[in-house]
Amino acid sequence: LQISLGTRSITYTLGGASRENFLMAAEKWVYMVTAQTPTNIAVIKYWGKRDEVRILPVNDSISVTLDPDHLCTVTTVAVSPAFDRDRMWLNGKEISLSGSRYQNCLREIRGRGGDVEDKEKGIRIEKKDWEKLHLHIASHNNFPTAAGLASSAAGFACLVFSLAKLMNVDEDPSHLSAIARQGSGSACRSLFGGFVKWTMGSKEDGSDSVAVQLADEKHWDDLVIIIAVVSSRQKETSSTSGMRESVETSLLLQHRARDVVPKRILQMEEAIKNRDFASFTKLSCADSNQFHAVCLDTSPPIFYMNDTSHRIISLVEKWNRSEGTPQVAYTFDAGPNAVLIARNRKVAVQLLQGLLYYFPPKSDTDMRSYVVGDTSILKEAGLDGENSVESLQPPPEIKDNIGSQDQKGEVSYFICTRPGRGPVVLPDQTQTLLDPETGLPK
Numbered sequence: 001l002q003i004s005l006g007t008r009s010i011t012y013t014l015g016g017a018s019r020e021n022f023l024m025a026a027e028k029w030v031y032m033v034t035a036q037t038p039t040n041i042a043v044i045k046y047w048g049k050r051d052e053v054r055i056l057p058v059n060d061s062i063s064v065t066l067d068p069d070h071l072c073t074v075t076t077v078a079v080s081p082a083f084d085r086d087r088m089w090l091n092g093k094e095i096s097l098s099g100s101r102y103q104n105c106l107r108e109i110r111g112r113g114g115d116v117e118d119k120e121k122g123i124r125i126e127k128k129d130w131e132k133l134h135l136h137i138a139s140h141n142n143f144p145t146a147a148g149l150a151s152s153a154a155g156f157a158c159l160v161f162s163l164a165k166l167m168n169v170d171e172d173p174s175h176l177s178a179i180a181r182q183g184s185g186s187a188c189r190s191l192f193g194g195f196v197k198w199t200m201g202s203k204e205d206g207s208d209s210v211a212v213q214l215a216d217e218k219h220w221d222d223l224v225i226i227i228a229v230v231s232s233r234q235k236e237t238s239s240t241s242g243m244r245e246s247v248e249t250s251l252l253l254q255h256r257a258r259d260v261v262p263k264r265i266l267q268m269e270e271a272i273k274n275r276d277f278a279s280f281t282k283l284s285c286a287d288s289n290q291f292h293a294v295c296l297d298t299s300p301p302i303f304y305m306n307d308t309s310h311r312i313i314s315l316v317e318k319w320n321r322s323e324g325t326p327q328v329a330y331t332f333d334a335g336p337n338a339v340l341i342a343r344n345r346k347v348a349v350q351l352l353q354g355l356l357y358y359f360p361p362k363s364d365t366d367m368r369s370y371v372v373g374d375t376s377i378l379k380e381a382g383l384d385g386e387n388s389v390e391s392l393q394p395p396p397e398i399k400d401n402i403g404s405q406d407q408k409g410e411v412s413y414f415i416c417t418r419p420g421r422g423p424v425v426l427p428d429q430t431q432t433l434l435d436p437e438t439g440l441p442k
């Protein structure tokens with residue numbers, strides 16, 4: 001390892017006799033990169049693995065990347081010869097990196113590291129040094145982990161993306177997606193913005209089980225996404241163990257993977273390409289419902305949705321039917337939260353009004369903490385003032401069914417967002433999560 005300090009340039013051999021000198025000189029530097037990565041919501045679901053270790057799925061899946069301004073993970077990765085072991089902090093708390101998923105991602109990315117030189121700081125790291133140098137990693141989600149929103153997707157994608165930048169890994173995002181996949185399956189789809197397909201692949205080593213971008217976020221920028229974070233009392237079965245149980249016991253899963261999803265993937269690709277909202281909605285809703293049917297078909301059955309989730313489905317179904325053409329698509333992951341995709345802003349405004357009519361905030365809740373993200377929709381809906389929710393009229397199409405303003409507290413809050421961009425490096429030094437001098441959390 002060669003370090004240049006000012007005019008001096010000295011070559012040290014790690015592990016050799018000069019290691020002590022090296023450390024003394026080298027303690028001076030910490031080299032780091034900060035990146036931001038989005039989360040994603042599947043519209044054709046991944047549910048079931050054919051290889052648990054490499055994380056290889058039983059079917060292809062398709063997702064929409066969510067705008068990282070509203071939902072994202074920020075990760076700072078740092079390297080320094082002064083670090084004595086790999087360490088990681090998640091949302092400010094130190095966590096163990098000993099799990100096989102972290103270990104697999106770290107091993108894969110280290111093996112691909114390249115030469116790095118920062119002349120200004122006098123740092124030069126050679127390819128072979130990455131095996132010996134230790135890392136500090138700090139990661140933060142801009143949404144509450146307890147909300148039950150998939151944080152592992154953005155988290156592992158951000159870990160792999162930021163390390164690839166730190167280590168000057170010369171690989172395209174699809175190759176990186178195959179590494180992120182080994183942290184959490186859905187993470188591979190967060191390496192791209194817009195609309196993304198994870199191809200299951202057929203190779204045993206998983207090298208062809210990668211994500212590809214179908215279209216970027218500008219391709220279909222009419223879409224507005226509203227997430228209802230549904231309150232839940234029960235501890236949910238994790239995706240990992242839930243899908244394992246489904247693979248072991250559900251015949252419907254086998255039928256789905258073999259006969260249903262392959263056709264749906266082709267149809268969904270067409271729908272996205274043509275911005276065909278009617279097909280997009282039909283496929284998204286049907287696929288979400290089939291995924292939850294597979295959960296019910298699992299022994300013992302798994303219940304991810306609750307009464308509030310079911311009420312939201314009825315609301316959207318009735319509205320879509322009364323309009324004649326679909327206005328809103330819904331999809332639910334391994335939890336009760338509803339992800340609603342409106343065909344345009346006008347529809348999103350009506351949707352938000354309807355949602356707030358049926359699921360108003362508790363009396364002491366401030367509207368600014370009840371509707372978060374892109375709150376301009378709230379303004380357009382005329383709901384940013386005091387007492388505005390009380391004055392809402394029932395949506396005309398659906399007033400006969402679901403009991404009106406009696407669902408206070410069933411929804412914790414709403415997040416307004418849209419399809420968004422893929423991972424980016426954050427060059428702004430003020431956004432780093434690790435101290436540039438010590439490499440410890442700020």
Ligand code: DP6
Nearest residue numbers: 042045046184185186239240333334
């Ligand atoms: C329901 O990616 O969380 O969100 O690969 O075991 O980490 P592991 O599971 P994970 O599963 C996500 C399942 C899903 C559907 C989807 O995102 O496609």
